[in-house]
Amino acid sequence: MPALIDVHNLDFSFGSGELTQPVLKNVTISINKGEVVLMTGPSGSGKTTFLTIIGGLRQASNGSVKVLDQQLINSTEQVKVKVRQQTGYIFQQHNLLKPLTALQNVSMTLEMHNHMTERERLTQAADMLKAVGLGDRLNYKPEQLSGGQRQRVSIARALVGKPRIVLADEPTASLDKQSGQDAVGILKQLAKELGTTILLVTHDYRILDIADRVVELEDGMIQNA
Amino acid sequence: MTYLYFPARLAWRQLVHDRTKLIAAIFGVLFACVLVFMQLGFKDSLYASAASAPSRLSGDLFLMHKQSEAMWRPVNFKRSELMRTLGHPAVAQVSPLYIALAPFKNIETEVKRTLMVYGFNPDAQLFDINNVRNMHGELQLKDTVLFDEYSRPEFGPIRQLLEAGQNVTEINDYKLKIIGTFQLGVSFAADGNVVTSDLNFMRIFPNKKPGDIELGVIKLHPGASIKQVQAELSSLLNEFVNIFTFEELLEYEKLYWSNTAPIGFIFGFGTVMGLVVGLVIVYQILFTDIANYRNEFATLKAMGYQHGYFIRVVFASAFFLAILGFIPGYILSLGLYHLAESQIFMPMPMSFSKVTTVFFFILSMCATASFLAIRKLKDANPADMF
Numbered sequence: 001m002p003a004l005i006d007v008h009n010l011d012f013s014f015g016s017g018e019l020t021q022p023v024l025k026n027v028t029i030s031i032n033k034g035e036v037v038l039m040t041g042p043s044g045s046g047k048t049t050f051l052t053i054i055g056g057l058r059q060a061s062n063g064s065v066k067v068l069d070q071q072l073i074n075s076t077e078q079v080k081v082k083v084r085q086q087t088g089y090i091f092q093q094h095n096l097l098k099p100l101t102a103l104q105n106v107s108m109t110l111e112m113h114n115h116m117t118e119r120e121r122l123t124q125a126a127d128m129l130k131a132v133g134l135g136d137r138l139n140y141k142p143e144q145l146s147g148g149q150r151q152r153v154s155i156a157r158a159l160v161g162k163p164r165i166v167l168a169d170e171p172t173a174s175l176d177k178q179s180g181q182d183a184v185g186i187l188k189q190l191a192k193e194l195g196t197t198i199l200l201v202t203h204d205y206r207i208l209d210i211a212d213r214v215v216e217l218e219d220g221m222i223q224n225a
Numbered sequence: 226m227t228y229l230y231f232p233a234r235l236a237w238r239q240l241v242h243d244r245t246k247l248i249a250a251i252f253g254v255l256f257a258c259v260l261v262f263m264q265l266g267f268k269d270s271l272y273a274s275a276a277s278a279p280s281r282l283s284g285d286l287f288l289m290h291k292q293s294e295a296m297w298r299p300v301n302f303k304r305s306e307l308m309r310t311l312g313h314p315a316v317a318q319v320s321p322l323y324i325a326l327a328p329f330k331n332i333e334t335e336v337k338r339t340l341m342v343y344g345f346n347p348d349a350q351l352f353d354i355n356n357v358r359n360m361h362g363e364l365q366l367k368d369t370v371l372f373d374e375y376s377r378p379e380f381g382p383i384r385q386l387l388e389a390g391q392n393v394t395e396i397n398d399y400k401l402k403i404i405g406t407f408q409l410g411v412s413f414a415a416d417g418n419v420v421t422s423d424l425n426f427m428r429i430f431p432n433k434k435p436g437d438i439e440l441g442v443i444k445l446h447p448g449a450s451i452k453q454v455q456a457e458l459s460s461l462l463n464e465f466v467n468i469f470t471f472e473e474l475l476e477y478e479k480l481y482w483s484n485t486a487p488i489g490f491i492f493g494f495g496t497v498m499g500l501v502v503g504l505v506i507v508y509q510i511l512f513t514d515i516a517n518y519r520n521e522f523a524t525l526k527a528m529g530y531q532h533g534y535f536i537r538v539v540f541a542s543a544f545f546l547a548i549l550g551f552i553p554g555y556i557l558s559l560g561l562y563h564l565a566e567s568q569i570f571m572p573m574p575m576s577f578s579k580v581t582t583v584f585f586f587i588l589s590m591c592a593t594a595s596f597l598a599i600r601k602l603k604d605a606n607p608a609d610m611f
């Protein structure tokens with residue numbers, strides 16, 4: 001099976017000169033299509049940094065990072081945007097636009113796909129919200145939703161564009177145990193249906209059971225790839 | 226279409242989400258709008274009224290002392306200078322115009338207030354104003370004047386007083402009779418006007434010498450080239466005399482108000498201040514909006530939205546604010562224009578060109594605010610989002 005994410009000998013440091021602080025050291029990992037990979041590790045070990053590089057949000061310059069067959073090392077903005085548009089992101093904060101309803105927020109993802117009509121966008125967004133159990137909350141604004149519901153809206157937003165990859169950074173950190181498990185459960189189930197690859201960073205050991213594979217990052221190095 | 230429609234729609238949804246902030250922003254634009262409308266209105270009115278008397282003069286060429294800054298504050302020169310132009314074959318008729326400010330006694334209240342007195346030979350027909358033309362015979366009589374009924378009301382309801390048979394008053398402490406009215410209009414220089422004959426003018430101002438004139442009006446034979454005669458005469462005339470065509474005289478009067486007098490500057494300054502205040506308010510609103518939505522914008526960037534999309538969002542917000550502030554600003558200004566016309570008797574027409582000018586100013590103001598605000602978009606960095 002071809003690797004959707006293929007990282008070889010990735011080095012990354014913040015700062016320059018004397019202040020150089022190496023964060024990722026010689027990281028090598030491949031993740032296949034449809035795989036659900038959880039990444040754990042102590043605070044400051046470089047997990048978030050790794051995710052931003054994979055997602056085309058941060059520029060790395062040493063090693064090889066191939067995502068969806070695009071080389072992200074020293075890549076142009078266009079290449080990164082192309083990768084981003086095929087990637088769904090779930091952040092610790094939901095970052096939904098307050099003025100927009102759940103439905104409008106989710107359909108924002110689809111506005112980048114010009115070939116769709118407004119009606120198609122809204123139908124697909126509504127279907128995705130139903131899939132995350134929010135069919136009766138389509139026209140609620142974020143501040144009228146609970147924390148768990150907001151996170152489910154952002155899961156819907158990440159998945160509605162049928163991304164090839166979903167990157168999530170501690171999506172359950174602001175949720176209680178039950179809603180955290182519900183959210184991740186929905187994420188995994190939908191991702192499996194769509195054949196989406198998931199890379200999820202977490203400290204939350206209660207959700208490790210959804211993973212096909214767990215990798216641990218410690219001090220910038222993969223422990224058990 | 227979606228290129229502009231989607232960002233504009235997001236901008237609109239953001240604007241209407243926070244009503245308080247929206248209203249504050251609209252008031253900012255409205256304020257700037259009204260201020261600019263009023264400054265421009267007063268300025269145009271000033272220029273129009275400044276040129277109101279000269280624009281009604283009938284003549285082809287005009288002599289004025291070089292030191293005369295404007296018609297209302299003239300430096301006189303010798304009548305012989307004007308007479309010399311008669312030597313030119315194209316010159317048909319020359320007439321002196323005497324101009325002076327003098328106190329006019331309100332018939333009812335006896336309060337004195339300064340107005341402008343024009344004196345000339347009535348048969349020369351120097352003013353192209355109906356009643357002045359028609360009453361040139363009566364104006365020849367001793368101690369008679371015509372009163373400008375568009376003068377400020379402080380001079381008294383002259384028209385009604387005339388109908389009631391009250392027509393005796395004093396100008397420069399000299400008793401005379403008002404024999405009728407005409408229509409000219411006030412200016413910043415004069416609150417009112419009267420015209421009289423050259424002989425009466427000398428009676429009102431006993432120290433005035435008929436040989437010292439304020440303006441010389443030259444009429445040419447039909448078919449003569451004004452420009453050519455002007456060039457030929459100016460080589461003939463003493464160097465301290467200006468010779469103007471009609472258009473040049475009007476331009477000279479306007480230029481006085483826009484350059485020499487600080488008034489042009491004051492209005493320009495007022496306009497700029499209005500726009501600066503509006504600019505700061507709109508900038509502040511756009512800036513805080515970007516700051517508040519920093520994380521959301523960064524998230525959208527992570528999802529693949531490009532920087533240009535957010536620039537369009539900001540410009541669309543500014544555009545909506547411009548429209549939303551301009552419409553009530555225009556309506557309010559329209560009311561204030563009417564108020565000014567009825568209360569201070571200044572002509573304040575709301576011309577289409579003024580509307581488009583102000584709208585252009587407001588649009589530029591909002592666009593500038595956007596240009597300043599979009600730098601803040603750099604803070605929305607998706608790499609800092611996780």
Ligand SMILES: Nc1ncnc2c1ncn2[C@@H]1O[C@H](COP(=O)(O)OP(=O)(O)OP(=O)(O)O)[C@@H](O)[C@H]1O
Nearest residue numbers: 014015021023041042043044045046047048049050
């Ligand atoms: N923008 C930045 N500039 C400089 N140093 C940074 C920056 N972001 C992170 N770092 C440093 O890089 C290291 C790794 O940070 P990172 O956020 O990747 O850790 P993490 O594994 O996600 O930690 P946590 O579990 O606490 O979220 C840390 O030592 C941090 O101080």
Ligand SMILES: [Mg+2]
Nearest residue numbers: 047048049611
């Ligand atoms: Mg982290």
